[in-house]
Amino acid sequence: MVVALDDAKRSAIAMKLADMKTIQELLIQNEEQFLKEINDNEIADHFRKMLEDDRKNKGVLETVNVQYGIQAEPEKTFTEMINKVRQLMQGSELSLYEKVFQHELLKHQQVMSGLTIHKAAQKVGADVMMAIGPLNTVNFENRAHQEQLKGILEILGVRELTGQDADQGIWGRVQDAMAALSGVVGSAVTQSSDKSDMNIQDVIRLDHNKVNTLFTELLASNNPQKIQEYFGQIYKDLTAHAVAEEEVVYPRVRSFYGASETQELYDEQADMKRRLEEIKAIDPSSSQFKDKIRQLMDVVGDHIRQEESTMFAAIRNNLSSDESEQLATQFKAAKQRIQEKAAK
Structure with a gap:
């Protein structure tokens, strides 16, 4: 009889990976929708690059799931929550600012899930660390996306509240934050998965x-x-x-x-x-x-x-x-x- 390492810890990580894959699909749908709704070329360029990253990172997450070797499905309550968010994002109840705000929260959830999986893997086994290695690049890029979304939210929020553009300098601050982020964690991130897909x-x-x-x-x-x-x-x-x-x-x-x-x-x-x-x-x-x-x-x-x-x-x-x-x-x-x- 073959007894595999499908203990509670490993199964829990598998479920969290399934959660991340579900969120990734929603992030891509959101960004495709934003590109249809946004007239600001600078903001659209940021979302276009995020969409490119997120499509690639969906492939990375699929690789990690298969490499991990334990298949799981998201919990029912998690799936219900994501479906409610999807309905809100596709409906007319929320303003564009509110939709981007929800998108940033999803990015934050994705970042924390990725970091939590990384920390949990350190406790479970070296083979788990090896399997989730490509996740490092996804975590890093999602943090960079968060910084960009903060700038986008500031611009959209000021426009929604006042009808005017925000003061200049927002994108400069975003670039500074991204550079600082790269300096802190960029060197520790494996960049082998930064192409469109793994061969x-x-x-x-x-x-x-x-x-x-x-x-x-x-x-x-x-x-x-x-x-x-x-x-x-x-x-x-x-x-x-x-x-x-x-x-x-x-x-x-x-x-x-x-x-x-x-x-x-x-x-x-x-x-x-x-x-x-x-x-x-x-x-x-x-x-x-x-x-x-x-x-x-x-x-x-x-x-x-x-x-x-x-x-x-x-x-x-x-x-x-x-x-x-x-x-x-x-x-x-x-x-x-x-x-x-x-x-x-």
Whole structure:
């Protein structure tokens, strides 16, 4: 029997990630609506850039959800709250200023959720920190958006109350605040996800890094229950990763990577799956268990080195950036489907 790390802490983080994805979708809808309603070119430019960031960050959040490996749905009360906000934003009861004010509150909620997940991950496990790594960039950009929204609210609020424009200097203060924010936390944020979407190499490498972290955590533990749980997560992650690669990635690369080289990858993963099933039947408290894990690590390590060297090079040389990003999207979708099926 496979016991994974689906304890209360990890499930709670999964639900918070689902909340963030729901809010992200509403943020995008709001910004699309604002661009239709706002006549001020300077404000529209700020919302246009925010929309570009938020569309990209939706993809980052989807990556984090799949990488995390535990699928969850938002709580019913949270979904009801978001639906009420959506109705208000689409209706005529609120002024433009009030709608942007609500939008800023959603941004604040998104920032605090992201920071809370980051802090919680530090308490739960190194593999969780590895899985949510791309969330750092989302957190940073949302804080920058908050500073811009403060300036927009000041301009819209003064116009609504007085019919006149606010004093000059607002955007200068916003830029100063964003520069200060960048100086404080920018250097600590991983910027690897600042392109429009992650390519297939990025996504596969995230999986590799996470499973290596899980191996390290397992071998460092002397608690049979925790060892069993770490193995359970390794089993689930490697299985979903392997099946998604075999469905999506290997058929796509075979023509330019080579039939024999691609078949070698299939064979290595077949060996890996056989070893996973063998380990699953062993008592985690026995000395044999960790020996088998080390053997599995060697097999997985060889497989990772081949993919990250020769296969990644073949992808870079034969697929455009757009094609590589599309392959990543297909891989993530397949992996999520496999995870959801396994959870049922």
